[in-house]
Amino acid sequence: MTSKKPANKPRKSMKIKKGDTVKVIAGSDKGAQGKVIGVLREHDRVIVEGVNRVKKHTKVVDAGGRSGKSGGIITTEAPIHVSNVMLVEGDGVTRVGYRRDEVTKRRADGTTYTATRSVRVSRKTGEEI
Template structure:
């Protein structure tokens, strides 16, 4: 059985491309392909795919032609965008590496009693804020 890979970029994150033909482009992560270490980013790495006309009968099955869609990009070529740290010269969004922090949380059992547990949260290394 293959070992599960830990990817810090998640679906829905806003990222900036840091390498390749679309360097500097920003977009939202549509999907994460953990097995191949790749992500699909909205509006980035667009390719034209030629699709065949399929006649399945009726009105539904006659689609075909050239379709433009996003292709996967390696996860090492993107960086997470976060709000600029307060007190810095940067305005708006900046790229940041991702770290993890363990936080103590209080949980409640169905019978009403409480206990403490730890929860892992993603943090931006640049600002230290929770993502």
């Protein structure tokens, strides 16, 4: 009888998003900064440009026609756990918080109503990110 390890539950919300500039705070690339190019929410990981680079060996495949053959050793970014990065704001790093702001919205018929909107804020300065 084999027992499977239960999968980790993904975070309800990840505070790091695609396009954010982050700094690595732990691991072999500690201190490196880069832009988030991908978010893997189900695994709690992010892919950061220029960080955690790995060499991947790909099989030579004949694509046929004029394109020729493709394959060899490709250097690419591997995912890094979201707990090992922090958002860069200004000259340093900051934690991320949320704030609910009241906004006025307009319906299609022209009437207006008030609603709340969640915005990311810097815990250091309190400014909207």
